[in-house]
Amino acid sequence: MYKKLKYSCVGQGVLRASIVTMLCVLIYSLVTAFTPFSPKVTSAFIVVLTLVSVLYGSVYATLQSGSKGWLIGLLVAVFYMLILYIVSVLCGKGFGVDGGDFIRLLLAMAVGSLSGMLAINLEN
Template sequence: MERSNNYFSAIEGVIRGFIITVVLLLIFAVVMTFIEVSSQISYIVYLITTILSIMYASIYAVRKIGERGWLIGIIVTLLYLFILYVVSVISGNSAVIGVAGVKRLVLALIVGALSGMIGINLK
């Protein structure tokens, strides 16, 4: 029973992370309607949005589960990125993962693990 509760907490953290993502991207979309934004700025905003969402999702899940912070953070990060990748492919973006994608993956995994460690110590 406890394992299923852990899975539910991890999934709940990912869902909350996506809510943060949607809210931040909606705010950015409103800003983009009034201001011309370069592709470099857009990339940075998307990266920061992803990092903040992963941080929140990992910390939330780890605080609910209460153990193995770094591992739960990595699992939440992988689940978040997998869902993001599937949504991206469904929406018509290329399925090719290049060097930049691998760098983002490594950065996200590091952020997820560190956020998990922070979350376990916030109790």
């Protein structure tokens, strides 16, 4: 009747999203070493990169799972953002969460859910 949720797919999606983020940040840091960008451009890049990474990870995880796309996408987004938060705390940002972080979390959750639904429809 109901398929059991495959948690390993969520982990694989988060891992793939994290790899995309690391590669893009590496490329961006190489570019900014030679061409400085304003903080607004960097902030916009980080938001777009977060959403693209969540989209990719959610679509991959949902295609692997085959069901419950919105839930798989939501879980990928939440765990991805949790990992980003932990990494930023370890890098010295502090434990505080401001309004921008909260909005980024909500956007990631929305993109994760919607891309999970999209992946279910792509599969059929």
